[in-house]
Amino acid sequence: MTTTTFAALGVAEPLLRALAAAQHHTPTPIQAQAIPVLLAGKDVLGIAQTGSGKTAAFVLPMLQRFSAAPGNRTSSPHGLILAPTRELAIQIGEQIARYGRESNLRHVVICGGIPERRQIDQLRRGVDIIVATPGRLIDLGQQGHLRLDHVGIFVLDEADRMLDMGFVRDVRRIVGAMPARRQSLLFSATMPNDVAQLAASLLTDPVRIDLAPATITVDRVDQRILMVDAARKRAALIALLNEPAFKRVIVFTRTKHGANRVARQIEDAGIPVAAIHGNKSQSARQAALGGFAGGRVRVLVATDIAARGIDVPGVSHVINFEMPKDAESYVHRIGRTARAEAEGCAISLCAPDERGELRDIERLLRRSLPVSDGNHLAGNEPASPRHHQSQRPNEQRVSHIQPDAPQRDRHPRQHRRRAA
Ligand code: AMP
Numbered sequence: 001m002t003t004t005t006f007a008a009l010g011v012a013e014p015l016l017r018a019l020a021a022a023q024h025h026t027p028t029p030i031q032a033q034a035i036p037v038l039l040a041g042k043d044v045l046g047i048a049q050t051g052s053g054k055t056a057a058f059v060l061p062m063l064q065r066f067s068a069a070p071g072n073r074t075s076s077p078h079g080l081i082l083a084p085t086r087e088l089a090i091q092i093g094e095q096i097a098r099y100g101r102e103s104n105l106r107h108v109v110i111c112g113g114i115p116e117r118r119q120i121d122q123l124r125r126g127v128d129i130i131v132a133t134p135g136r137l138i139d140l141g142q143q144g145h146l147r148l149d150h151v152g153i154f155v156l157d158e159a160d161r162m163l164d165m166g167f168v169r170d171v172r173r174i175v176g177a178m179p180a181r182r183q184s185l186l187f188s189a190t191m192p193n194d195v196a197q198l199a200a201s202l203l204t205d206p207v208r209i210d211l212a213p214a215t216i217t218v219d220r221v222d223q224r225i226l227m228v229d230a231a232r233k234r235a236a237l238i239a240l241l242n243e244p245a246f247k248r249v250i251v252f253t254r255t256k257h258g259a260n261r262v263a264r265q266i267e268d269a270g271i272p273v274a275a276i277h278g279n280k281s282q283s284a285r286q287a288a289l290g291g292f293a294g295g296r297v298r299v300l301v302a303t304d305i306a307a308r309g310i311d312v313p314g315v316s317h318v319i320n321f322e323m324p325k326d327a328e329s330y331v332h333r334i335g336r337t338a339r340a341e342a343e344g345c346a347i348s349l350c351a352p353d354e355r356g357e358l359r360d361i362e363r364l365l366r367r368s369l370p371v372s373d374g375n376h377l378a379g380n381e382p383a384s385p386r387h388h389q390s391q392r393p394n395e396q397r398v399s400h401i402q403p404d405a406p407q408r409d410r411h412p413r414q415h416r417r418r419a420a
């Protein structure tokens with residue numbers, strides 16, 4: 001957190017009241033840097049990920065600028081926020097409602113998984129701000145339900161994930177439908193070349209705000225690697241989930257099929273669980289998220305893309321049932337815990353043939369992670385033939401996981417995320 005206040009950043013009174021009601025007393029670093037620049041009308045390139053407070057950083061100036069100069073309300077909005085996933089779009093919509101409760105601005109969330117009719121009706125009544133995923137926005141635009149020729153502020157959120165998901169053409173098409181004279185913002189957790197190129201084409205003389213937030217998030221997470229044979233992972237997972245300290249847990253799997261299977265196994269062990277992945281309907285996903293946030297289900301099993309944008313406070317543990325294929329996903333996964341300045345614990349179950357993925361993660365983080373043997377957690381579960389290869393020279397056998405007493409890394413890493 002910073003020492004400045006929202007008022008000192010130039011945030012106006014109605015928004016200050018909403019921030020106080022939301023218990024946001026101090027701006028986060030991205031808010032402190034971005035809000036004055038955005039209020040001044042400049043373009044921004046923000047290297048920030050979920051958990052940094054980036055949503056409020058772009059929502060507050062947008063609300064303030066539109067409240068000061070209310071335009072005619074039509075189906076041609078003044079603000080457009082593009083997000084890669086429905087969950088993220090819905091969460092951004094919720095934040096607009098929360099901060100803009102006194103602003104009399106109307107927003108609509110346009111994304112798949114929700115009946116088109118409702119969104120079309122909302123557009124007909126007139127909107128100031130649209131939050132959208134690309135596909136449905138283009139569909140409704142093609143059907144003549146909305147136009148983008150009055151967009152004065154455009155936000156592209158989670159640009160790296162947007163490109164990962166293959167949305168680059170859609171994004172360019174949407175940008176082509178907007179006026180060239182506008183304020184543009186691009187937020188991304190990482191800055192690979194394709195995102196940097198997109199940023200260069202979208203933004204005019206942007207102010208770059210790079211907080212390397214992944215470093216901040218990752219440093220607050222107590223990370224452990226448990227070497228567990230593939231055949232023993234299921235039993236090891238159940239043993240961990242039966243520990244009382246595992247109060248609110250997200251379990252990551254690589255595939256949708258894997259998410260369903262692991263969720264069934266957890267359910268069979270009598271632990272309240274829900275799964276969230278791309279094959280689930282929007283209502284099923286919202287129900288799962290609602291149950292998890294409300295504490296009715298203690299464990300949420302998720303795939304990477306479905307989990308993007310999950311913003312549930314108080315996640316005590318993230319468990320990687322499999323090591324993620326790419327190291328950056330690891331950072332995103334473990335960032336689901338240790339949110340809003342809290343601490344959290346991430347445990348990765350690593351089979352011997354996943355050591356390559358572990359090496360990639362350690363290379364990205366620029367430090368080695370504490371590794372211990374977790375096979376004993378599985379009790380008498382049969383070992384896989386590779387069991388005997390699982391010990392690294394420095395591996396210790398842990399008899400008990402104590403997630404509430406994290407052993408902090410005594411050598412804080414100085415890594416930076418990939419820079420542009
Ligand atoms: P975001 O990075 O936008 O996904 O925000 C992460 C979480 O931090 C959300 O639950 C926000 O409500 C919360 N948050 C955002 N700004 C602040 C703040 N200044 N103080 C406390 N919490 C905040």
